[in-house]
């Protein structure tokens with residue numbers, strides 16, 4: 111029996127199916143033919159919103175129209191509405207309609223209110239033939255069922271996964287509470303190396319940013335002493351642009367003043383013009399990425415495929431699923447410092463075109479979780495590939511300030527397409543920066559921007575319309591972004607401190623990047639590419655066969671088993687490689703390089719001891 115939701119409310123019995131299957135018409139027919147009790151005629155309505163379906167299914171179900179009889183008497187009329195969800199072929203043609211429709215009941219039975227007292231007698235007749243036992247018992251226990259259940263929620267929301275905040279993190283939080291309540295463990299604290307949250311790991315905020323923020327939030331302090339003049343002038347300008355208060359809504363694309371500053375920043379960075387009208391400020395880069403990615407989703411025809419690196423940052427895999435698109439993974443080359451190989455891009459797209467229409471490619475540079483910084487040649491290859499294959503380019507450049515390798519330099523996609531000239535500089539390109547990363551680490555303040563180039567004007571208008579539904583990113587988040595793109599200049603009072611603090615953070619990150627890779631490479635059973643940039647190491651770990659078998663017996667991926675063991679035994683919370691994707695048969699984990707140096711040292715020693723013990727135990 112196909113499982114579904116059964117609910118009975120105000121005289122309406124509804125059955126929602128989890129999904130269309132070959133059983134669906136049978137189920138609907140069963141409902142239609144169920145002998146519900148009345149002396150009146152049972153009318154079977156074959157209601158659908160699709161003419162194709164109506165004629166198709168009306169024919170099949172019409173023999174079921176018949177008078178009904180039974181033990182109950184009623185003066186009213188019973189209507190059994192049998193509403194069918196669409197068969198797959200129509201689903202493809204009319205996806206939008208289908209999607210909204212599939213969340214509605216496929217069948218409903220309306221009974222007169224005088225029957226309510228007898229529902230106990232009616233329902234079993236229907237349910238016994240239609241609904242599984244589990245659902246029945248749920249219904250009996252809950253006279254008011256929720257509209258949304260796990261079975262009828264948007265399936266894309268159910269399917270999406272975001273490993274960085276998955277079950278390991280939930281367990282880590284539990285362990286923290288256990289420690290706080292006095293439980294004894296082989297460690298005294300949980301080290302949360304799972305998420306790129308620098309300030310949570312002890313990084314100090316940049317004074318200039320916090321001072322500007324402070325004045326923007328509380329302008330009364332503008333007239334007092336204690337704040338440098340450049341801080342005051344930045345805050346005044348932002349306040350004037352936002353009508354005197356950070357509590358006012360801004361334009362949906364953000365304050366024009368700050369968009370102008372972003373454009374000037376990009377011009378300084380790349381040496382090519384940037385248009386403030388191509389800039390959209392957003393609540394963290396995530397929002398900009400998601401709002402632009404969404405533009406490529408289709409509701410009819412083949413699904414859109416988006417090429418993403420494997421391993422990737424799970425914002426992409428999750429959003430692609432949520433927007434009903436198809437993930438098209440291209441593997442990064444672990445043996446070549448997680449480099450990006452055009453042959454692999456070609457393999458990936460050719461394979462994917464059998465199942466979807468590939469329309470976009472995401473490049474994360476510097477890479478998360480892999481820490482590579484792409485060479486200019488590599489970027490040129492990707493741009494040419496994307497042009498050949500008519501792909502929308504997404505350049506995730508949130509780690510552009512986090513480059514540590516002396517032989518690498520950050521090249522923005524915007525700069526490279528501009529240098530290549532026509533036709534490449536006419537390609538659609540969305541690139542992103544955020545105040546969450548870099549030296550700022552202000553991820554809780556949610557600031558970011560997208561520069562979106564070469565959109566068809568009508569598409570651009572529609573995009574701006576779509577983001578207007580979110581009203582605007584927070585003005586305080588925009589203010590932080592303003593500090594990032596309009597930092598103190600030589601000669602200004604904050605310049606020296608700003609430069610010092612920025613350099614200290616970046617130097618410390620660079621030295622942690624170096625030591626983390628070095629340590630992992632010195633631990634038996636682990637190997638780690640140089641962390642050239644970003645905030646993570648993604649070492650490969652050898653998991654012995656016996657441990658793989660144990661993981662399987664627990665229904666876990668081997669790297670999930672490894673990460674849970676690591677957490678329980680050492681208190682280190684990292685993310686299993688399977689959350690980012692990895693070549694089959696290889697196992698990785700991602701750790702941030704964010705613990706402060708003393709804690710990082712402790713963490714790495716714990717890693718070493720754990721790995722040695724793990725190998726002994728499972729070899």
Ligand SMILES: Cc1ncc(COP(=O)(O)O)c(C=O)c1O
Pocket residue numbers: 306393394395396397423425474478506508543544545546553557558
């Ligand atoms: C590659 C990448 N892109 C985007 C983001 C999103 O950052 P935010 O939304 O905080 O700006 C992150 C966060 O970790 C990331 O690693």
